[in-house]
Amino acid sequence: MSYHLLTYSLIFLPAVMLLYQLAPEKYRWSVLLAADYVFFWMISKKLIICLLASTVITYVTGRVLGFVTESGKVKGKKLTARKRIILACGICLTLGLLIVYKYLRVFGISLIAPIGISYYTLQTISYMMDVYRCTIKAEKKFAKTALYLSFFPQLMEGPISRFSDVAEALYSGKQIEFENLVFGYQRIIWGLFKKMLIADRIAPMVGKVFNSYESYAGSAIAIGVICFTIQLYMEFSGCMDIVIGSGQIFGVKLPENFRQPFFAKSASDFWRRWHITLGAWLKDYVFYPVSLAKPVKKIGKKVKGIWGINVSKFVAPTIALFFVWLSNGIWHGAGWTYLFYGMYYFVIIFLENILENPAAKLMERMKLSQEGMPVKLLRGIKLFFIVNIGEMFFRAPTLSQGFGMLGRMLTSFNLSALFETNFGVDGYDIILAVVCFAIVMVVDVLHEKGISIRQRIASQRLAVRWGFWYAAILCIVIFGAYGAGYTVVDMIYAAY
Amino acid sequence: MxxxxxxxxxxxxxxxxxxxxxxxxxxxxxDKNIYDINSVKCKEAEINAEADNTIEVIFCGDSECYSSFCPLQMYQEFGFTSYVCATSAQRLCDTYAILDNTFKSQSPKVVVLETNCLYRNSASDCEDEDSVMKFLSKHMPVFAYHSDWKNLGGGFIERGRSMQGQDFKGFVLRKSVIPYTGGAYMNKTDIAEDFSDDTYEYLDKILKLCQEHNAKLMLVSVPSPKNWSYERHNAVTEWVKMNDVAYVDLNLEHNVDIDWLTDTKDGGDHLNFVGAKKATHFMGEYLFNNYALSDRRKNPDFKAWEDCVSASGEFSLKD
Missing domain, CATH: 1.20.5 (Single alpha-helices involved in coiled-coils or other helix-helix interfaces)
Incomplete structure (x- = not known):
C-alpha cells in the first residue's frame, strides 16, 4: 500500500470514509485510529509494535511531565531539572528506536525499519518538548496521542505536524463535508498528475545516469541531475498533495510542505519553501535550543571580547545552524552523502548570512535593485547550481561517485554528446515530461501570485468544472507512466 | 435535500x-497478444532499418540478452552478422511478435532465445502491484494499452535506434561494476522449476515460427547468479530435449571465465561490458562452429558493418 496506488485512493480511502461517516460522531476517532493501524500493518506488519511503543513512550512522558508541572510539589530550578530528566528519557527512548532501525547499518546491522519511523519520531519529540515547554498541555486521552502520531495519510512521508495543529481536528469526529471531499480528491488528482506523468516518467533517465555515470558525458550527467531534482520535487510534492488532500477529506488541515521552492531568492529561502515542516521542526527543536544554550552563549561572549559585536553576532546562529544541518543530513539516513548534503547547505547558508550585508552594500554602490531583472537572473542561476549540485550528492550512491559526477561535468561537458546519449526513454516521454513540468511551473507561478486555481475552477459552471477534472483524470489515465514499458517507482521520501 | x-x-x-x-x-x-507495444514497435523499426536479408543470427530475450551479446564484436571476430532484438523485461508474446516481423525482411539462420524471459509472465496480461490498476487494465483496454497514444497518427517521432545513441545492433553497453560476492549458485539438483503454461505455449509457437522460416532455434542462458539456478537449467534442458533444440547454459561453461568481481554491472544480475565481451566471444565461437554462418568481413556489400565497427571505437570494442 502506498499513496500513489489507486488501491489507496479508490479502495482504502473510500472505505475509511464510509466507515467514518457511518460511525456515531463520538466514535469516529476510533475508525481513524483503526484505519491508521491497519494501514501501518499492511506495510510494516509486526513492526507495528514499534509505533505502539513510541506512542506509549510519548504518552507516558507527556503525562509524567504534565503531572510534575501541575502537581506543584517541586518548583523553580528543581522542577526544570526534573522535567529535563523526564524529557531526556522520553526522547532517548523514541530516538533509540529510530537509531536501532535506521542507523545501526553503519555497524553492519541492517534491519528493516518500520514505515515512517523518521517522521513519527520527530512528532513524538515535538509533542514531548511542547509539553515540557508548556506550549501544550499533556494529553490525557491515549487515543488522541495515538491518532496524532499515526494518522495514516501522513504516516509514510509526513508532513511533520504539531499536536496543537491537528489533534483536535483528528479527534473531533466531524462529518465529512462535500466541499472537503471534492477539494480533497481534486488535490489527490493533482498529486497523481505530478507523480505519474512527470516523476515516474523521468525516473529511468535518473536511474541510468546515477547508476553508471561513467558511461555518460558531463552534459548528459547534468541533464540527469536536473531530472533528479525535478523528479524529487514532483514526487515529494505530489505525495504531499495526496496526503494533504486525504487529510482535507476528514477535515484535518495538514501543514503544507512545499511553497514554490524554485522561486526562492536564496538557499535559506529555498529551505523555507522545500520540506517546510522538517525545516520548521529543526528550527524549533534544534536551532533555538542550541542558540540559547549556555555554552553557546559563553562562546559568543568570548568572541565579542576578542573580535567585537560584528563577529560575535554570528556565533550563536552559526553554531545552531551547524547542528541544524548536521541533524538534517543525519535524519535523511546513515550515509556520507547525506552528511555531506547537510554540511553543504550549512556552508552555503553560512556564507549567505555573512555576505548578506556586504553584498547589499555592493549592490547599492552599483545602483542595482534587488528586484531588478539582472539581479533576479543572477540569483536564479546561483540557486539553480546550488540546488542541483546539492541534489546530485544527495542522490549519488556514494560520495566519491558524487565527486566523480561533478568532475566529469567540469572536465568533459561535451554538449554535442547529449544528442547521442541513450537516456532509456523515448522522444515522446521527453516531450510529455517537459510539457507537464511546464504546466506545474505555470501553476506554481499562479500560486506564487496568490491565485488559487481550484477556487477559480470551483466558481465555474458545472460543465466547465467537470470538463476540467475529466480532462485531468484522462491525462493521468492515458499519459501516465504505468503499465507496459514503465515501472511504478516507490515513493522516494518513504525510504527516509 | x-x-x-x-x-x-x-x-x-x-x-x-x-x-x-x-x-x-x-x-x-x-491486438491483445502484445504486451509492451512501444518496445516492440521500437525494435521492429530498428530491425526494419537493416538492409533486407543481411542478418544471420537474431538474439531475443530481455535485458540479460542485450547486456551480454555484442553483434559488432561477433562480426569483428568471426565475420557473421547478428542483431539483438531483446527488449527490457521482454515477454514471450512480444518475442513472438518481434520475430514474426523480423522474418518479413530477414532470413536468419539461427534464432537465439535467452532463457531468463521464460520465467516472466509470457502472455500480455497486466501485472501491477496495484490491484485496482490490475483490475482496470483487465477490464478497460484504455488502462492496459494507454501508451498506444504514441502510435496514434502513425507516430510523429522517428523510432528506431531510439534506445541507443550508437548503433550497436541492439547491444546495450554498460560499463559500471558492482561485484557479486555470493559465491557458487549453480548447485546441482534434479529438481526442475517448471515454466508457466503460457510459456510452454509461446515456446512452441516460436519454435514453429522458426521452423516455418527455416531458422534454427537455440536457447542460451547467460551468466547471472541473481536470475539463474540449476532448477531453471533442468527445466530448460527438459524442454530442449523434448523438442530437439540446442541449448547452451553459460552459467555452467567454465570457458566463459566470468569474474564476478569485475564482470557484472549490478551485483550478479547483468553482465557489464567486460563480462559481455567474454560471453560474446564464447557464443560467437559456438555459433560459428555449429551453424553454417558466413564470414562477411571482406564482402563490400557489408561495408555498413565496417562503418559501425569504426564508429564504435570510442567504446574500445576492440579491447
Whole structure:
C-alpha cells in the first residue's frame, strides 16, 4: 500500500470514509485510529509494535511531565531539572528506536525499519518538548496521542505536524463535508498528475545516469541531475498533495510542505519553501535550543571580547545552524552523502548570512535593485547550481561517485554528446515530461501570485468544472507512466 | 435535500467518467497478444532499418540478452552478422511478435532465445502491484494499452535506434561494476522449476515460427547468479530435449571465465561490458562452429558493418 496506488485512493480511502461517516460522531476517532493501524500493518506488519511503543513512550512522558508541572510539589530550578530528566528519557527512548532501525547499518546491522519511523519520531519529540515547554498541555486521552502520531495519510512521508495543529481536528469526529471531499480528491488528482506523468516518467533517465555515470558525458550527467531534482520535487510534492488532500477529506488541515521552492531568492529561502515542516521542526527543536544554550552563549561572549559585536553576532546562529544541518543530513539516513548534503547547505547558508550585508552594500554602490531583472537572473542561476549540485550528492550512491559526477561535468561537458546519449526513454516521454513540468511551473507561478486555481475552477459552471477534472483524470489515465514499458517507482521520501 | 443533491452529483460524475473511459477503451483496443507495444514497435523499426536479408543470427530475450551479446564484436571476430532484438523485461508474446516481423525482411539462420524471459509472465496480461490498476487494465483496454497514444497518427517521432545513441545492433553497453560476492549458485539438483503454461505455449509457437522460416532455434542462458539456478537449467534442458533444440547454459561453461568481481554491472544480475565481451566471444565461437554462418568481413556489400565497427571505437570494442 502506498499513496500513489489507486488501491489507496479508490479502495482504502473510500472505505475509511464510509466507515467514518457511518460511525456515531463520538466514535469516529476510533475508525481513524483503526484505519491508521491497519494501514501501518499492511506495510510494516509486526513492526507495528514499534509505533505502539513510541506512542506509549510519548504518552507516558507527556503525562509524567504534565503531572510534575501541575502537581506543584517541586518548583523553580528543581522542577526544570526534573522535567529535563523526564524529557531526556522520553526522547532517548523514541530516538533509540529510530537509531536501532535506521542507523545501526553503519555497524553492519541492517534491519528493516518500520514505515515512517523518521517522521513519527520527530512528532513524538515535538509533542514531548511542547509539553515540557508548556506550549501544550499533556494529553490525557491515549487515543488522541495515538491518532496524532499515526494518522495514516501522513504516516509514510509526513508532513511533520504539531499536536496543537491537528489533534483536535483528528479527534473531533466531524462529518465529512462535500466541499472537503471534492477539494480533497481534486488535490489527490493533482498529486497523481505530478507523480505519474512527470516523476515516474523521468525516473529511468535518473536511474541510468546515477547508476553508471561513467558511461555518460558531463552534459548528459547534468541533464540527469536536473531530472533528479525535478523528479524529487514532483514526487515529494505530489505525495504531499495526496496526503494533504486525504487529510482535507476528514477535515484535518495538514501543514503544507512545499511553497514554490524554485522561486526562492536564496538557499535559506529555498529551505523555507522545500520540506517546510522538517525545516520548521529543526528550527524549533534544534536551532533555538542550541542558540540559547549556555555554552553557546559563553562562546559568543568570548568572541565579542576578542573580535567585537560584528563577529560575535554570528556565533550563536552559526553554531545552531551547524547542528541544524548536521541533524538534517543525519535524519535523511546513515550515509556520507547525506552528511555531506547537510554540511553543504550549512556552508552555503553560512556564507549567505555573512555576505548578506556586504553584498547589499555592493549592490547599492552599483545602483542595482534587488528586484531588478539582472539581479533576479543572477540569483536564479546561483540557486539553480546550488540546488542541483546539492541534489546530485544527495542522490549519488556514494560520495566519491558524487565527486566523480561533478568532475566529469567540469572536465568533459561535451554538449554535442547529449544528442547521442541513450537516456532509456523515448522522444515522446521527453516531450510529455517537459510539457507537464511546464504546466506545474505555470501553476506554481499562479500560486506564487496568490491565485488559487481550484477556487477559480470551483466558481465555474458545472460543465466547465467537470470538463476540467475529466480532462485531468484522462491525462493521468492515458499519459501516465504505468503499465507496459514503465515501472511504478516507490515513493522516494518513504525510504527516509 | 442537499445531501441527496450532492450524492446525485457524485454518482453522475463517476457515471460520466465510466462512459468516457469505456468510449476511450474502444479507441485503445488492439491486438491483445502484445504486451509492451512501444518496445516492440521500437525494435521492429530498428530491425526494419537493416538492409533486407543481411542478418544471420537474431538474439531475443530481455535485458540479460542485450547486456551480454555484442553483434559488432561477433562480426569483428568471426565475420557473421547478428542483431539483438531483446527488449527490457521482454515477454514471450512480444518475442513472438518481434520475430514474426523480423522474418518479413530477414532470413536468419539461427534464432537465439535467452532463457531468463521464460520465467516472466509470457502472455500480455497486466501485472501491477496495484490491484485496482490490475483490475482496470483487465477490464478497460484504455488502462492496459494507454501508451498506444504514441502510435496514434502513425507516430510523429522517428523510432528506431531510439534506445541507443550508437548503433550497436541492439547491444546495450554498460560499463559500471558492482561485484557479486555470493559465491557458487549453480548447485546441482534434479529438481526442475517448471515454466508457466503460457510459456510452454509461446515456446512452441516460436519454435514453429522458426521452423516455418527455416531458422534454427537455440536457447542460451547467460551468466547471472541473481536470475539463474540449476532448477531453471533442468527445466530448460527438459524442454530442449523434448523438442530437439540446442541449448547452451553459460552459467555452467567454465570457458566463459566470468569474474564476478569485475564482470557484472549490478551485483550478479547483468553482465557489464567486460563480462559481455567474454560471453560474446564464447557464443560467437559456438555459433560459428555449429551453424553454417558466413564470414562477411571482406564482402563490400557489408561495408555498413565496417562503418559501425569504426564508429564504435570510442567504446574500445576492440579491447
Amino acid at each position: 442537499k445531501i441527496s443533491k450532492n450524492f446525485i452529483k457524485v454518482i453522475g460524475f463517476w457515471l460520466g467518467l465510466f462512459v468516457i473511459l469505456e468510449g476511450l477503451s474502444l479507441a485503445f483496443n488492439r
